[in-house]
Amino acid sequence: MRIPPSYPMALLAALITLTPICILMVLASDSSSYFDSHNLAILGNTLALMGLTVLGSILIGVPLAFISAYVHLPFKKAWLVLFAAPLAIPSYIGAFTLYAAFGPGGEINNLLGFETPPMYGLSGAAIVMTLYTFPFVMMTTRSSLLSLDASMVNAARTLGMSMTQSVFNVILPRVVNGIAAGALLVALYTLSDFGTPAMMRLDTFTRVIYVEYNAFALGRAAMLSLQLMIIVGFLLLIESQIKTATERNGRPLILFPSKLQLGAIFTLFAPVLLMAIGLPLTIFFIWLARDGVSNFDFTIAWHSTYASALAAMVAVIVAVPVAHAALSGKAGRIMERVTYFGFGIPGIVMGTALVYGGLQLPFLYQTLGLLIIAYMLRFLPLAVGSIRTSTEHLDPSLVKSARVLGASPREAFTRITLPLTMRGIVAGGALVFLESMRELEATLLLGPTGFETLSTYLWRVYEAGYFGRAAIPGLLLVVISACGLAIMMSGEKRNQFEY
Structure with a gap:
């Protein structure tokens, strides 16, 4: 049987993806203790933060999903963008600005003259994580809500149920899987996040792994990394079992609220959006007005752009054969799923593993190449998924016609498949x-000496306490993240039309 030409490269990508896990196992074998009382405290903090964040995200995300899907709002598209906008702000930026805004001597105290409670510890981290992860629940739940046929709700109303009873007895049971899918995304994000717990001074796995790495205790850091990976792997296993229910498209449910109800919606959710979006942007503009731009070296922005562009090119080159292998047979689909492990590995864990790998290969240690490899392993599934989706919708008869007319497999790929899937590649x-x-x-651990990026510059500024210098890099990262949100939202619109 002829092996598809995409298999060798896909197999190589899958093996490289598994390399960090193998490295961690080797490193962890040198650790003197596998679990102690300190580990128990770290585990408790991590699980408590995850649980509180998931609960908060559901309490905010599910009502917003219902409102954005069913309630007839003026400027509805604008509201949807606004509800999803917290995704455009990295959580560590939110943690930075909220930490600086609250508490005695914070920006709110300085500007308005009254003290607010400080934002740190478990409560502070949970608030920040909830503010920047609830859109995950909102988006997955909204997708499930839009797939429902409103006829069952109308039948329930006809049989005497109130709208509130219909929501709890008819609608919510049919979207439980959508809520669960969003909650698992929130849990995975919370487990992998380093910046928020670190800035909020909460000892979770990610923060302690970084501390152990800085103390040159690679074995201890590796053991903690593997313990974190066990939790992540368990969540990924649960996620793979969740299948969102689909129904035949029918009449959509549309609710027309009164002015009083619109006012209640605004009163309930305006503080959430102000805290998540308005306050961080306001703090950055205050710092910008106070300190200006003279202290910022724009070479840092170039470093971020250059490294990220290289990572994107490498990821696309690797993703093309992986995506085509996934469509060529069962073995290819297995290799594609293996590459998704990289996306499930927290950046701090990936960095810890690759530091040791770099030490064994001196020509890679503290080089830009090692950082690019980390980016590629972490975010390869994003490119694979986009390319595979665009390739799936390609009419196979076009390639067959080219082959019948005498084109070689390479010519058919370069002249037919590649141009028609270019949008997915881009x-x-x-x-x-x-x-x-x-x-x-990963950038903190693997960046070459003197190679500062926007994200690591923000971290150094936070550590040094020079908060005013965070304005320019913070605003640049928000704009960049907003571009990513725009791509995600446009992808959602295309999926609605295609399916």
Whole structure:
């Protein structure tokens, strides 16, 4: 049987993806203790933060999903963008600005003259994580709500149920899987995030792994990384079992609220959006007005752009054969799923593993090449998914016609398949670029000496206490992240039309 030409490259990508896990196992074998009382405290903090964040995201995200899907709002598209806008701000930027805004001597105290409670610890981290992850629940739940046929709700209303009873007895049971899918995304994001717990001074796995790395205790850091990976792997297993229910498209449910109800909606959710979007942007503009731009070296922005662009190009080159292998047979689909492990590995864990790998290969240690490899392994699935989706919608008869007319497989690929899937390739590369620009943890551990990026500059400014200098890099990262959100939202619109 002839092996598809995309298989060798896809197999190589899958093996490289598994390399960090193998490295961690080797490193962890040198650790003197596998689990102690300190580990128990770290585990408790991590699970508590995850649980509180998931709960908060559901309490905010599900009502917003219902409102954006069913309630007839003026300027409805603008409201949807506004509800999803917290995704455009990396959580560590939110943590930075909220930490600086609250508490005695904070920006709110300085501007308005009254003290607010400080924002740190478990409560502060949970608030920040909830503010920047609830859109995950909102988007997945909204997608499930839009797929429902309103006839069952109308039947329930006809049989005497109130609208509130219909929501709890008819609608919510049919979108539980959508809510669960969003909640698992929130849990995975919370487990992998380093910046927020670190800035909020909460000892979670990611923060302690970084501390152990800085103390040159690679074995201890590796053991903690593997313990974190076990939790992540368990969540990924649960996620793979969740299948969102689909129904035949029918009449959509549309609710027309009164002015009083619109006012209640605004009163409930305006503070959430102001805290998540308005306050961080206001703090950055205050710092910008106070300190100006003279203290910022724009070479840092070039470093971020250059490294992220290289990562995007490498990821696309690797993703093309992986995506085609996934469509060529069962073995190819397995290799594609293996590459998704990289996306599930937290950046701090990936960085810890690759530091040791770099030490064994001196020509890679503390080089830009090693950082690009980390970005590629972390965000390769973004490119693979985008390219595979565009390739799936390609009419196979076009390639067959080219072959019948005498084109070789390579010519058919370069002249037919590649041009017709270019939009997916560009979108995948753009997502890798944008996520690489935001990446903090792996960049802190693997960045070459003197190679500062926007995210690591923000971290250094936070550590040094020179908060005013964070304005320019913070605003640049928000703009870059907004571009990523625009790509995600446009992808959602295309999917609605295509399916």
